[in-house]
Amino acid sequence: MTRLYGAVSAVRRREFTAVCVWAFGLFHLLNGIPHDVIPISSCGEDFMQLLKWSPEFELGLEEIDKQHNQLINLINQLTVAAEYNQPNSVLLPIVEKLQEYANSHFKAEEDIFTMYDYPDRQEHEAEHATFIGSIKYIRRQCEMLDTSMSSKIRDFLLHWFCTHIKVNDKEYKRFIDNAAL
C-alpha cells in the first residue's frame, strides 16, 4: 500500500512538475525573461535547465554585463522552445533579437577596444564577425527548414557563452584592469 501510494504521488508530482514547467515556459515565451530573475527550473530534475546569471560571468562593466544577461535570456527562451519542440516560425523572432543583440553588443565592446587600444582586438573582432555570420546562416536555415532548429541554436549559443564570454571577453577586461594600474 505504501509502495502504491508512493507510485501514485510520484505520478502526481510529475504531472504537477510538467504543469509548472509548461506555465513557466509559456510565460517566458510570451513576456521574455526578466534579466535579473532567472530561476533554474525548480520544478523537476529531469526537465530543462535554465541558465542563471552567476557572478563568475560578470565582467564588472555595467553595460556589457547587462548585454550578456540579455543573451542568457535569449538562450533560456530557446531552451523553452526546444523543450516544446517549437517550429522555426516561432524561433525566428528570437533569432532576429539575437541579430539585434549581436550588432549592438559587439559595437559596444569594439568601442571599448578603441578606447583602450586593445592589442588583441583583431582576433576578438574576427570572432564577433564569425558569430554574426553564424546567426545569419541560422536565420536562413530557420526560414528554409521544417525541422525545428531550437536545440541546435541553443547549443550553439551555450557554446558561445562558455567560450567567448567566459574566456575571450574576460581577457579584454583583464587588459583594461591592468591598463588602469
Ligand SMILES: [Fe+2]
Ligand atoms: Fe561579449
Ligand SMILES: [Fe+2]
Ligand atoms: Fe566579445
